[in-house]
Amino acid sequence: MPAWGRIASLLACVGALAGPANAQLTDLVSRTSFRVCADPANAPMSVDDGSGFENRIAELFSQKLGRPLEYFWFPMAQGFVRRTLLENRCDVIIGFAQGDELVLSTNAYYTSTHVLVTRADSDLADVTTLTDPRLKGRQIGVIAGSPAASHLADNDLLATTEGYRLMVDRRVESPNQQMLADLVAGDLDIAVMWGPIGGPLVKQAGTQLKLTPLVGEPGSPRLFYRISMGVRNGEDVWKRELNSTIRALQPEIDAILRDAGVPLLNDMGTALKPETAP
Structure with a gap:
């Protein structure tokens, strides 16, 4: 978590x-x-x-x-x-x-940060910030209640955002793994994740996914x-x-x-x- x-x-x-x-x-x-x-x-x-x-x-x-x-x-x-x-x-x-x-x-x-995850062949693979206008109208995954969700709200992106549960028993449910599965399946265009979770999962997935750390994202919360x-x-x-x-x-x-x-x-x-x- x-x-x-x-x-x-x-x-x-x-x-x-x-x-x-x-x-x-x-x-x-x-x-x-x-x-x-x-x-x-x-x-x-x-x-x-x-x-x-x-x-x-x-x-x-x-x-x-x-x-x-x-x-x-x-x-x-x-x-x-x-x-x-x-x-x-x-x-x-x-x-x-x-x-x-x-x-x-x-x-x-x-010290770590949130990350963007896309399919490697996606037209969003070079997005580096949540303020990028290309995110408008795209299907976005995020953990509900996370700081990244607040940034999506500030950028008017919630209408096309799918929230995944924060408070779960990981023995029976894995929201971050499900988010990446939905990304690979094409149900999402981009996922926003906490880096120490997203980074290892993307590495395990091989070359089909691309990870971009959100460094210097403007606004709050950090x-x-x-x-x-x-x-x-x-x-x-x-x-x-x-x-x-x-x-x-x-x-x-x-x-x-x-x-x-x-x-x-x-x-x-x-x-x-x-x-x-x-």
Whole structure:
């Protein structure tokens, strides 16, 4: 699930972050295993068979910290933080929008953005912005309630836009995969997706689809997000340990994300991140 979806789906947990539950949280972190909270069916991010790119990042951290990897699986939906992190069933969420108050965020370890996806032979394959007049009257797919949907509304494109559900149980429904299937079938002309989902799915599809990151899209809300790891509020020591590990492993993290097909931006979200730092 994309970053804004995680924020929306977890708002009901905010009350659980106050009061005695916050006391002495630093004592809860396991020192014998690397305990990760994850959705078992959130491909391409986390999957219970270990194939997601967040699984690969978790394995990298497990090795660096010298602690065996241990998962607590729970669907990424309402109650996720409360039923996982706050119940001390695990110690870290691998991917969380930086700055969300439900958790204490580490430093961001990547920045990504929304993307446009078209068929490779489409006359829209060179579109780079949602303000392009060629989108008028064309069939557009988007996740309903996402920031990209707001941009489509601002550009008067909703009349020909198909909304796909944001809040689903990924064990039984996959809106982003369905959106791409509809694009391939010709029911859509273009799809607008969160990059860390769209990028890997397009890569898996081969050469029949083209992906274009929406870099520098005008207007609001912003379409790029910095992704961090989430720990319990008050666990500053654990946060600093993870920050040190992120700094040490950043090249390996980037390599995992690029290999998965995730579009990476610079920290300000203004341009694609270069393959090699200058």
